[in-house]
Amino acid sequence: MKPQTELNLPSGLDDFLQQSGWERSIVQPLPSDASFRRYFRVSDSANGNAMLMDAPPPHENPGPFIDVAEYLTGHGFRAPKIFSKNLDRGFVLIEDFGDRRMREHLDAQPADEARIYMQAIDTLINLAHTECADLPPYDEASYLREVRLLTEWYLPAMQIDFDQSEFDRMWNDALAPVAGTQVVTVLRDYHAENIMLLDDGTQGLIDFQDALIGHPAYDLVSLLQDARRHVSAELETEMLDYYITRAEPDYDFGHHYALIGAQRNTKIIGIFTRLWKRDGKLRYLDFLPRMWALLERDLNHPQLAALKNWFDTYIPKDIRKIAPNTLGTE
Structure with missing residues (x-):
């Protein structure tokens, strides 16, 4: 030592x-x-x-x-x-919650996936029925500021021309259905590397310092569209159905889930590009293929056709396969 x-x-x-x-x-x-x-x-x-x-x-x-x-x-x-x-x-x-993270446990014991993910979703449902913390709202202005990370970092790195005002209008229109749904405490980084499996059978929560009052779908997206751990489309569908059955939302939750997912994954593509470009953390570019796959899954929702058309026009699938660091940008 x-x-x-x-x-x-x-x-x-x-x-x-x-x-x-x-x-x-x-x-x-x-x-x-x-x-x-x-x-x-x-x-x-x-x-x-x-x-x-x-x-x-x-x-x-x-x-x-x-x-x-x-x-x-x-x-x-x-x-x-x-x-x-x-x-x-x-x-x-x-x-100290120890070293037993959900991610490593499930990598070693994949048969436990459904049970442990259900337990994590139960936490979100309980949180949704708990009085909100005294925190700022995760509102449309916040969503828009975050998706602009794509235009601030990824698009310039890929040498793609675009119209910022068109991008902003598109996202403002897309986000309109979630206006007024800032109704739960959103931990904002709720995924398999931030959920600890404790000796008493409970799950410990960490890394929640960026929490806001936001949409019930946000942490569910964070959990089921994990940037660092593969969650199969089949498991995601099963767990989304489990949430809807238990939480009984009175609106089109599938639409909101896909929209919040598209917003979050767009943001993360921008963040991971920034971590490479600004901070020299090349390893984050390795996650971009996963993020594009998740974003494409969200964009396939029929009510996100306008968003899908914009991405297909400006960043077609053959471009998404190119790593930004291979283009020789300054």
């Missing part, structure tokens, strides 16, 4: 741990992802294990994570308990 001085630990950590009563802890870094946040496992013979979130300002603000965690635990959901915090430094010491 490396000495802690060689682990690139954040400055001020020793003082924080001492003030929190974890001064004799062993700290080990965990793999980082697409943000400035870093996570460490903190082990102490007296206290057991905890997770340390290092969310350094001004790049990160742990306040929203803490607020949503306390909302979730306060309403009976399994979010990490907050043990200690220093918002000025961006340190948060939280409950």
Whole structure:
């Protein structure tokens, strides 16, 4: 094991741990992802294990994570308990849910898929019947700002000419049916890598700091159209039917689900292109074929014909197969 001085630990950590009563802890870094946040496992013979979130300002603000965690635990959901915090430094010491993520478990035990996905959907149904958190709305302006990531990053990288005003009008028209459906707490990153399988049989929730008040379909899309884990079309259909049967929405949920899916997948294609182009994270381009396949599945819904026509016109299927980094863009 490396000495802690060689682990690139954040400055001020020793003082924080001492003030929190974890001064004799062993700290080990965990793999980082697409943000400035870093996570460490903190082990102490007296206290057991905890997770340390290092969310350094001004790049990160742990306040929203803490607020949503306390909302979730306060309403009976399994979010990490907050043990200690220093918002000025961006340190948060939280409950450790272990290493058993839904993704790795199902990769090893695919026979458990239906049961575990149903349990995850039950959480969403329960969340929909719970008083909303005090959060901003995930409204049409937010949807439009997000889909513009495609025109800000992907289309220029692919050297595709387009009319921004036409793009905006198309999405404004398409999104009109979901106006007024910002009615549930949306965790916004609800998928197999952010759902922990706990020893007591429950599922733990993590990575919800971007939560908003939004459409009931959003987290379901995030779960069933996972950017990083393959969910078969058959399982997606089965789980969508399970949700509709249990939740009994009084509108065309299939249309809304496909529309929210198209919006989300369009956004993610833009984000993954940005992670490559701006941040030098080439590996995110490997996910683009999956994202195009998911987006095409959504666009096949008959009520999304206008969106499908735009994509087929400006980004036909042969173009979608080309990786942006192979075009020699500046």
